[in-house]
Amino acid sequence: MMEKNGHILTVSSVTKTFDGVRALDDVSFSVRSGDIKALIGPNGAGKTTLLNAVSGLNPPTTGTVLFEGRDVVGLRTDQIASLGMSRTFQLIRLFTINNATVLDNVLLGAHMYLKPTLLGTVFLRRKIKGQEREATSKAMDLLKLVGLEKEAHALPGSLSFGNQRLLELARALMTDPKMLLLDEPASGLNDAEVEDFTRLLMTIKQQGVTILIVEHNMKLVMNIADDIIVLDFGKKLAEGSPSAICANPDVIAAYLGVQSKECGVRE
Amino acid sequence: MNALKRYWWLILLAAIAVYPIIGKPSPYRSGLLIFAGIYIILAVGLDLLMGYTGQISVGHAAFFAVGAYTSGILTAKYGFSPAAAMGVGVVFSATLAFLTGRPVLALKEYYLAMATLAFNEIVVTLIIGFEGLTGGASGLRDIPPFTIFGFSLLNHLHYYYFVWIVVVLVIASSIAVVRSPFGRALIAIHSDEQAARSFGVDCAKYKTRAYMLAAVYASIAGSLFAHYMGFIAPDDFGILTSINLLVMLFLGGIGTIFGPALGALFLKLLPEVTYQFQDYELLINGVILIVVLVFFPRGLFGILTALKNKIVPRTGK
Amino acid sequence: MSDISHLIQFLFSGITVGSVYALIAVSLVIVYKVSQLICFAQGEFFVFGALTMTTLVSKGVPVPLAFFLSIIIAMVLGALIQQVLIRPMKNASVGALIVMTIAISLALRGLALLIWGRESHVLPPFSQGEPIQVLGAALQLQILWIVGITAVVLFLIWFFFEKTPAGIAMRACAENPYGASLMGINTQKTTLFAWAWGSGIGALAGMAVAPMLFTQYTSGVMPMVKGFIAMSIGGLGSIIGSVIAGLLLGLVESYTIGLISSKFSDTIVFALLMAVLVFRPNGLFSRS
Numbered sequence: 001m002m003e004k005n006g007h008i009l010t011v012s013s014v015t016k017t018f019d020g021v022r023a024l025d026d027v028s029f030s031v032r033s034g035d036i037k038a039l040i041g042p043n044g045a046g047k048t049t050l051l052n053a054v055s056g057l058n059p060p061t062t063g064t065v066l067f068e069g070r071d072v073v074g075l076r077t078d079q080i081a082s083l084g085m086s087r088t089f090q091l092i093r094l095f096t097i098n099n100a101t102v103l104d105n106v107l108l109g110a111h112m113y114l115k116p117t118l119l120g121t122v123f124l125r126r127k128i129k130g131q132e133r134e135a136t137s138k139a140m141d142l143l144k145l146v147g148l149e150k151e152a153h154a155l156p157g158s159l160s161f162g163n164q165r166l167l168e169l170a171r172a173l174m175t176d177p178k179m180l181l182l183d184e185p186a187s188g189l190n191d192a193e194v195e196d197f198t199r200l201l202m203t204i205k206q207q208g209v210t211i212l213i214v215e216h217n218m219k220l221v222m223n224i225a226d227d228i229i230v231l232d233f234g235k236k237l238a239e240g241s242p243s244a245i246c247a248n249p250d251v252i253a254a255y256l257g258v259q260s261k262e263c264g265v266r267e
Numbered sequence: 268m269n270a271l272k273r274y275w276w277l278i279l280l281a282a283i284a285v286y287p288i289i290g291k292p293s294p295y296r297s298g299l300l301i302f303a304g305i306y307i308i309l310a311v312g313l314d315l316l317m318g319y320t321g322q323i324s325v326g327h328a329a330f331f332a333v334g335a336y337t338s339g340i341l342t343a344k345y346g347f348s349p350a351a352a353m354g355v356g357v358v359f360s361a362t363l364a365f366l367t368g369r370p371v372l373a374l375k376e377y378y379l380a381m382a383t384l385a386f387n388e389i390v391v392t393l394i395i396g397f398e399g400l401t402g403g404a405s406g407l408r409d410i411p412p413f414t415i416f417g418f419s420l421l422n423h424l425h426y427y428y429f430v431w432i433v434v435v436l437v438i439a440s441s442i443a444v445v446r447s448p449f450g451r452a453l454i455a456i457h458s459d460e461q462a463a464r465s466f467g468v469d470c471a472k473y474k475t476r477a478y479m480l481a482a483v484y485a486s487i488a489g490s491l492f493a494h495y496m497g498f499i500a501p502d503d504f505g506i507l508t509s510i511n512l513l514v515m516l517f518l519g520g521i522g523t524i525f526g527p528a529l530g531a532l533f534l535k536l537l538p539e540v541t542y543q544f545q546d547y548e549l550l551i552n553g554v555i556l557i558v559v560l561v562f563f564p565r566g567l568f569g570i571l572t573a574l575k576n577k578i579v580p581r582t583g584k
Numbered sequence: 585m586s587d588i589s590h591l592i593q594f595l596f597s598g599i600t601v602g603s604v605y606a607l608i609a610v611s612l613v614i615v616y617k618v619s620q621l622i623c624f625a626q627g628e629f630f631v632f633g634a635l636t637m638t639t640l641v642s643k644g645v646p647v648p649l650a651f652f653l654s655i656i657i658a659m660v661l662g663a664l665i666q667q668v669l670i671r672p673m674k675n676a677s678v679g680a681l682i683v684m685t686i687a688i689s690l691a692l693r694g695l696a697l698l699i700w701g702r703e704s705h706v707l708p709p710f711s712q713g714e715p716i717q718v719l720g721a722a723l724q725l726q727i728l729w730i731v732g733i734t735a736v737v738l739f740l741i742w743f744f745f746e747k748t749p750a751g752i753a754m755r756a757c758a759e760n761p762y763g764a765s766l767m768g769i770n771t772q773k774t775t776l777f778a779w780a781w782g783s784g785i786g787a788l789a790g791m792a793v794a795p796m797l798f799t800q801y802t803s804g805v806m807p808m809v810k811g812f813i814a815m816s817i818g819g820l821g822s823i824i825g826s827v828i829a830g831l832l833l834g835l836v837e838s839y840t841i842g843l844i845s846s847k848f849s850d851t852i853v854f855a856l857l858m859a860v861l862v863f864r865p866n867g868l869f870s871r872s
Binding site for chain 2: 622669672673676678679680682683684686687688689690691692693694695697698701805809812813816820845847848850851854855857858861862865
Binding site for chain 1: 318319321440443444447448449450451452454455457458459461462463464465466467468469470476479480522
């Protein structure tokens with residue numbers, strides 16, 4: 001692990017241009033290993049674009065992204081995932097065709113460890129059976145963690161919205177990630193669900209996973225974030241501790257205005 | 268009743284094995300079932316590619332052609348043993364699929380359909396063009412029958428068993444693939460490529476592998492076809508055949524392995540019922556497919572499954 | 585015939601088939617722009633147009649009347665198919681839609697087989713007269729008809745889409761169906777018209793070239809495929825691109841058959857298609 005000063009992720013001068021529009025403009029920040037870093041800002045600020053740039057789905061036009069000291073710009077998404085980055089999506093993207101079950105979705109997370117091949121599938125059946133048993137056991141543990149073990153054989157479409165988000169989380173955890181990118185995982189959850197979710201995130205953090213989370217729910221952000229970065233119109237507006245961000249007048253003007261009462265709410 | 272639900276495939280196997288003994292079919296009848304079996308192999312392979320990996324191919328007959336002509340040419344003109352020729356055909360098909368797969372499978376939907384259609388046409392026109400080697404438009408004759416360890420499979424019943432053993436192996440291996448981690452990756456690609464990538468799936472690689480597997484099955488089917496017919500012509504391997512395969516897939520129920528097998532069986536045996544209305548056959552095929560697409564999107568297999576679930580209700584989920 | 589007359593002869597046949605390909609490609613583009621799907625049944629409208637007109641003429645109907653009647657019948661057929669079969673499948677997967685149009689083409693071909701049998705039919709040329717001699721090459725009068733009809737159709741299309749409110753509405757519908765409906769444009773009617781246009785033009789192509797071909801129930805497959813190729817090369821959504829690509833395709837085909845070999849002309853054409861798809865999927869002429 002070659003991190004830069006204990007930073008697992010360092011984003012430097014990342015710019016993303018679409019048809020002449022700068023969705024991201026010279027954004028630089030880093031995430032300390034083991035932290036939960038929140039990425040906040042108004043809609044359209046470029047938060048999901050930033051996540052996509054980091055994870056490789058839509059690489060930056062210019063700039064570097066150092067993951068564990070290694071520049072991942074230019075690598076394919078699946079290569080970056082293999083390095084230990086995992087994610088959830090703002091618009092839920094579960095596997096639903098061909099009767100894929102909840103369990104199947106989580107099991108897909110084991111793909112990069114199983115590395116299945118055609119020849120192996122046909123000729124190494126015993127080894128594969130063993131691998132499947134292990135993977136299924138781990139998948140069920142994760143489903144237990146998020147509270148979905150009873151739905152293991154259900155179809156993802158039959159889950160409630162909140163549960164679908166939890167399934168995405170379980171799938172992301174299955175890859176044993178070093179860093180988790182979460183895109184508005186609490187949107188659409190009610191207060192009780194958000195509380196459960198907060199506890200879940202803390203458990204994950206305790207296991208050493210670094211988290212970069214995009215969120216609008218300021219109560220959640222204030223409760224769990226070690227550090228916050230604020231984006232507005234594709235530019236970094238501010239970066240710092242939660243209390244510093246809350247006190248920042250630019251941030252309040254651009255985004256927090258209505259939600260400033262959430263600031264200062266810290267367990 | 269539960270035993271029936273779990274072991275229906277065993278009963279089916281038994282029926283296939285026992286039919287020639289009880290039914291005592293004529294060479295014509297067993298020929299029908301042999302054709303059905305060959306097309307089942309084609310359809311099941313294509314289902315892996317289309318139904319599970321989600322990649323549309325309107326040119327699958329190209330690999331059918333490669334297998335058939337490789338076997339035909341090597342055995343008829345160069346004295347290869349049929350088994351060796353089949354092996355060469357398989358290698359050739361897999362290589363072709365590997366080489367064309369990467370660029371072609373990167374395309375989406377209509378572009379992919381067009382590219383596979385173009386590939387099919389290229390293969391067929393090349394076959395017609397190099398008539399010295401392939402017999403051109405008039406076809407390739409004098410293809411010897413298949414031999415296993417010197418035993419010549421001339422008898423129609425022997426060939427029936429041979430083909431259907433291959434069919435069972437193809438279906439069994441396809442199911443094994445589909446239910447494995449490899450199959451999971453294919454399904455993920457089908458559902459959402461970008462999401463699959465985010466979890467480490469190298470989509471290009473797995474799409475190409477699925478394409479190669481489908482090509483290998485088609486090649487085997489082609490070899491079986493060549494040795495049964497003794498004579499092959501380019502007409503059997505054109506776009507119309509590829510389109511027929513699509514019909515079998517959707518008619519039977521795409522993405523279920525058994526569905527396309529059923530579709531192939533149905534489409535190959537249907538003419539036996541409609542031959543009296545020979546001129547109506549094309550129209551009937553089209554109408555049946557339209558009806559199935561609109562009212563039974565899960566195809567014949569979907570209808571059967573729904574019926575089965577009514578008779579033997581699922582234990583509540 | 586001297587070499588020049590050969591070359592000119594190839595030019596004539598190239599323009600002839602090229603115009604047919606262009607027309608079919610244009611009909612495909614119109615449907616694609618509005619419905620986002622490629623109608624694999626287009627070739628059958630080609631056949632229906634030709635055979636309907638042939639039957640009408642053989643029953644004594646005056647040629648101009650038969651001409652317009654056949655177009656109208658094809659347009660009605662296309663509109664019916666869109667209403668009854670395509671509209672309900674709006675949310676189906678691309679694969680299912682492709683297969684649906686394939687199913688429709690099978691049914692239409694089967695219908696053609698029932699109505700007109702397996703024999704070939706020939707339509708008498710639209711005007712009688714000897715071919716015009718051009719430097720030793722023979723220019724059949726029907727070719728003038730084909731080119732003329734193509735030019736008129738293209739002009740009408742241009743005029744319709746650029747100058748008439750209905751046409752502009754159709755373009756708006758194609759670019760942005762939601763926005764168009766917000767502006768009061770009846771997207772359903774527009775789609776219906778687009779399909780009617782598409783089938784009409786496809787039929788027109790079949791009718792125009794019928795006097796030079798033996799048309800039978802399977803005659804639609806290859807023209808349709810070549811029309812696709814032209815559309816793909818020209819750019820899926822581009823009418824001008826399709827026309828240029830169609831003409832080019834016809835010329836390439838004609839000169840390949842004439843100068844290189846007839847055996848591999850199709851191979852070259854399809855290899856060209858594959859190359860365009862892989863390297864320039866937006867077509868040779870589109871703006872991106």
